[in-house]
Amino acid sequence: MADSPSPLLEMQDISMHFGATKALDGVDFTCNAGEVHAVLGENGAGKSTLMKLIAGVLQPTYGQLRVEGRDVFLGSPKAALDHGLVCMFQELSLVPDLTVRENLLLGAPGAGLGWLRGQGLDKARAVLTRIGGTDIRLGARVEDLTLPQRQQVEIAKAIMKKPRLLILDEATSALSASVVESVFDLVREERDSGTAVLFISHRFHEIEALADRVSVFRNGQRVATFMKGDHDYGAIINMMVGQKIEELFPEKQPGAHQSDIVLDVRNFSWEDQVKDVSLTVRRGQIVGLGGLDGQGQGTFLMGLVGLLRKTQGTTAIAGEPSEITSPKSAKHRDIGLAYIPEDRKTEGLILDQSIQENLELAALGRADLDAGDPTLYAGSLEQLALKHGGLELPVSSLSGGNQQKVVLAKWLALGPRCLLLADPTRGIDVKTKTQIYTILRQLADQGTAILLLSTDYEELIQLCDETHIFFEGRIAASLSGDDLTPQNIIAATLNVSAIPQAAHA
Amino acid sequence: MLDYLRSNRREVIAGVVLIALLASYLGTHPRGASTYVLTIWANQCLILGLAACAQFFAVVVRGIDLSVGAVMALTNCVASYVLDGSGIGMAFGMLAVVGAGALCGLLNGLIIVYGRIQPIVVTLATASVFVGAALLLRPTPGGAVNYDLADAITLDVLGIPTALIITGVAVLGFWLPFRRTGLGLGLYALGSSEQAAFQSGINTRLVRLAAFTLAGLFGGLAGLFYSFVTTTGDAGIASGFTLNSIAAVVLGGVLLRGGVGSLIGALAGAFILKTIASLMFFSGIPSLAQPLFEGMILATAIAIGGADMLRARNKLEVFS
Numbered sequence: 001m002a003d004s005p006s007p008l009l010e011m012q013d014i015s016m017h018f019g020a021t022k023a024l025d026g027v028d029f030t031c032n033a034g035e036v037h038a039v040l041g042e043n044g045a046g047k048s049t050l051m052k053l054i055a056g057v058l059q060p061t062y063g064q065l066r067v068e069g070r071d072v073f074l075g076s077p078k079a080a081l082d083h084g085l086v087c088m089f090q091e092l093s094l095v096p097d098l099t100v101r102e103n104l105l106l107g108a109p110g111a112g113l114g115w116l117r118g119q120g121l122d123k124a125r126a127v128l129t130r131i132g133g134t135d136i137r138l139g140a141r142v143e144d145l146t147l148p149q150r151q152q153v154e155i156a157k158a159i160m161k162k163p164r165l166l167i168l169d170e171a172t173s174a175l176s177a178s179v180v181e182s183v184f185d186l187v188r189e190e191r192d193s194g195t196a197v198l199f200i201s202h203r204f205h206e207i208e209a210l211a212d213r214v215s216v217f218r219n220g221q222r223v224a225t226f227m228k229g230d231h232d233y234g235a236i237i238n239m240m241v242g243q244k245i246e247e248l249f250p251e252k253q254p255g256a257h258q259s260d261i262v263l264d265v266r267n268f269s270w271e272d273q274v275k276d277v278s279l280t281v282r283r284g285q286i287v288g289l290g291g292l293d294g295q296g297q298g299t300f301l302m303g304l305v306g307l308l309r310k311t312q313g314t315t316a317i318a319g320e321p322s323e324i325t326s327p328k329s330a331k332h333r334d335i336g337l338a339y340i341p342e343d344r345k346t347e348g349l350i351l352d353q354s355i356q357e358n359l360e361l362a363a364l365g366r367a368d369l370d371a372g373d374p375t376l377y378a379g380s381l382e383q384l385a386l387k388h389g390g391l392e393l394p395v396s397s398l399s400g401g402n403q404q405k406v407v408l409a410k411w412l413a414l415g416p417r418c419l420l421l422a423d424p425t426r427g428i429d430v431k432t433k434t435q436i437y438t439i440l441r442q443l444a445d446q447g448t449a450i451l452l453l454s455t456d457y458e459e460l461i462q463l464c465d466e467t468h469i470f471f472e473g474r475i476a477a478s479l480s481g482d483d484l485t486p487q488n489i490i491a492a493t494l495n496v497s498a499i500p501q502a503a504h505a
Numbered sequence: 506m507l508d509y510l511r512s513n514r515r516e517v518i519a520g521v522v523l524i525a526l527l528a529s530y531l532g533t534h535p536r537g538a539s540t541y542v543l544t545i546w547a548n549q550c551l552i553l554g555l556a557a558c559a560q561f562f563a564v565v566v567r568g569i570d571l572s573v574g575a576v577m578a579l580t581n582c583v584a585s586y587v588l589d590g591s592g593i594g595m596a597f598g599m600l601a602v603v604g605a606g607a608l609c610g611l612l613n614g615l616i617i618v619y620g621r622i623q624p625i626v627v628t629l630a631t632a633s634v635f636v637g638a639a640l641l642l643r644p645t646p647g648g649a650v651n652y653d654l655a656d657a658i659t660l661d662v663l664g665i666p667t668a669l670i671i672t673g674v675a676v677l678g679f680w681l682p683f684r685r686t687g688l689g690l691g692l693y694a695l696g697s698s699e700q701a702a703f704q705s706g707i708n709t710r711l712v713r714l715a716a717f718t719l720a721g722l723f724g725g726l727a728g729l730f731y732s733f734v735t736t737t738g739d740a741g742i743a744s745g746f747t748l749n750s751i752a753a754v755v756l757g758g759v760l761l762r763g764g765v766g767s768l769i770g771a772l773a774g775a776f777i778l779k780t781i782a783s784l785m786f787f788s789g790i791p792s793l794a795q796p797l798f799e800g801m802i803l804a805t806a807i808a809i810g811g812a813d814m815l816r817a818r819n820k821l822e823v824f825s
Contacts, residue, residue: 055704057703057704076703076706076708077703077704077705077706078706078707078708080706081706087704089704092701093700093701093704093705094698094701095693095694095697095698095701095702095705095764096697096698096701096764097693097696097697097698097764097765098690098693098694098697098764102690102693103705105690106687106690106691106694106702106705106707107705107706113686113687113688113691113708113711113712113715114686114687114688115682115685115686115687116685116686116687116690157705270818271818302819302821306820307819307820307821308818308819308820309817309818309819309820310818326820347821
């Protein structure tokens with residue numbers, strides 16, 4: 001690994017302890033200029049801690065960081081920025097009440113507390129345009145932007161700082177395939193001009209596309225570092241989890257397409273964002289919703305659980321026409337819808353409350369259930385294998401994957417007839433993903449109808465019995481069986497009838 | 506232009522309401538729109554306006570300053586000792602008054618930042634300290650302020666009330682440039698999302714310290730201007746101004762959750778509140794019933810400010 005006398009960033013014998021927990025334990029890690037270095041590991045493996053140390057958010061308990069061979073102490077994000085270490089955080093670092101322009105200026109190089117000149121804004125605008133953010137106005141408030149747009153702004157903000165080391169922590173998790181591709185082009189360009197890139201992603205095909213070198217972390221230690229291509233997916237996954245996982249996705253059950261219809265939506269429309277959508281979900285079926293970001297699939301799910309006013313169309317549950325006007329009516333026993341929202345930290349959970357309190361939230365409004373009864377959750381918690389140090393601890397103490405399990409458990413306690421999920425595996429490690437897939441399939445087999453919105457087309461193919469691809473508010477294609485191929489999905493997301501077979505491996 | 510109006514709609518609404526109120530005030534006033542009437546009106550408004558500015562700096566960083574009135578009382582009492590004498594002496598006296606306010610704010614900020622205590626608790630405590638100090642300085646109202654200086658600052662220049670000129674300078678000379686500095690932006694960032702501000706490389710401690718120091722500084726300015734209007738020192742003025750400064754910033758569209766609003770809004774809110782009080786005075790409503798009506802108008806105004814929530818077609822927007 002010592003391919004140059006002084007790599008851009010060198011971390012020596014780094015340990016990070018939180019009380020008794022060792023998030024990182026004696027880690028050596030190097031980052032070379034002009035190289036994309038992917039970091040892999042399940043949640044809790046220490047990746048995020050590593051990134052936070054480099055970004056100056058945390059300071060190591062022991063160990064030394066060196067930039068180009070010189071010892072440095074990164075006491076704050078500002079100190080890290082001064083060394084050219086720029087992190088694009090998974091938890092977005094944009095200020096919601098300020099405009100895009102002001103947010104870009106905030107972190108701009110050389111911006112102190114004094115007068116702000118607009119330097120660098122042209123570059124940021126150019127970056128935004130390149131990565132598909134043409135419609136993002138610099139005068140728009142960040143709060144009014146969609147999640148993908150915010151990620152695009154984050155990327156522009158990071159590039160604008162002229163990084164020597166750029167950390168991308170799940171930087172593209174909400175972006176659609178074509179945007180991701182243009183982001184990757186940009187990252188490659190940065191790399192070729194001598195920037196070191198640290199890349200964290202849970203999507204293997206993204207790592208395949210971008211990384212030069214790969215490091216695998218497990219339980220606070222670096223397990224291995226190797227050039228891309230030295231190991232195949234299976235070997236890498238085994239390094240990450242420390243145990244052999246045979247298959248990521250559970251097997252589909254044939255015959256579900258003949259069972260009773262649970263959810264029957266006809267001609268659903270809302271404003272100009274969802275147009276005339278009709279679909280059915282049967283008992284035991286997992287139906288996928290795909291498409292580029294913001295094509296109406298997320299809004300459609302919100303509309304189903306009564307979060308939107310003045311929707312058009314009809315919804316029938318198990319043959320009964322149902323008027324769902326609010327999440328409270330959606331979770332009523334006669335309807336039995338459960339909705340797992342896209343943003344678990346703000347919409348799915350109350351982070352400061354305990355795990356137990358969060359679990360009780362969904363059952364609280366149901367007269368036929370006793371929300372305080374722990375047996376309501378015991379089953380699903382066990383099924384989900386929730387890792388926690390006590391149900392009385394705040395949910396924020398859990399890792400992202402375990403937080404998502406809490407969201408799932410709180411809804412499963414209601415025994416929903418139909419489960420609506422908005423991208424439930426975004427930013428979650430492989431092992432937890434696999435668990436969630438298994439549970440979804442089990443639930444389906446037990447008779448739950450599942451509607452799964454996903455940005456990961458592997459999920460749409462491997463997990464779903466049928467997949468509807470949205471384009472500009474309409475269903476552009478409905479795929480099932482042998483039609484469910486990456487080529488067809490990509491073609492449908494772009495709303496073209498067919499693309500050459502060689503376009504995607 | 507439309508974009509600009511939309512993003513500053515809180516200030517625009519406050520401005521329109523203020524103009525309407527002022528028009529009806531001048532219409533009902535027996536002496537009409539004379540310089541005399543306007544000057545008295547503007548002086549009253551500016552006292553509260555400066556107090557609201559002080560409150561604004563605390564609120565915008567997701568804090569609150571319960572010591573605004575107390576800082577005014579203390580600086581008012583200081584002013585009653587140092588604003589009579591030679592020209593140079595008075596110039597230094599004015600600096601001392603404003604400096605005393607800034608020091609009070611700095612003290613608040615230091616305790617809040619380094620003691621890691623909530624602003625509401627800190628300023629509740631320091632408010633008593635400041636009033637106590639003011640009482641030691643002036644157990645009973647008294648002292649004097651040079652009349653020539655007081656006249657120069659509280660009358661008019663060529664028919665324009667000096668108080669309005671000061672307001673204009675505060676907005677054009679201070680606020681608009683300040684908004685474009687790293688500190689100005691940092692205040693909003695801190696109030697809107699402290700985590701994001703920190704991760705963007707902002708020194709959050711320094712910015713919070715600066716915010717409370719600015720709050721103290723404007724409290725000092727409010728105390729100074731109050732001294733010029735009343736020409737005496739009085740330690741008993743604190744409580745009314747603190748609560749009214751909070752009402753004023755809310756009325757001016759500054760959100761108590763931080764990160765939203767502007768100094769212009771705070772000023773407009775203060776002017777609206779004072780104009781309503783003046784309107785009451787001439788409207789023939791019994792003076793005992795005035796707080797009732799003032800409160801109702803305040804509640805209505807705030808409700809109108811939140812009315813655009815009714816248009817939200819996505820129910821989640823109501824909570825954001």
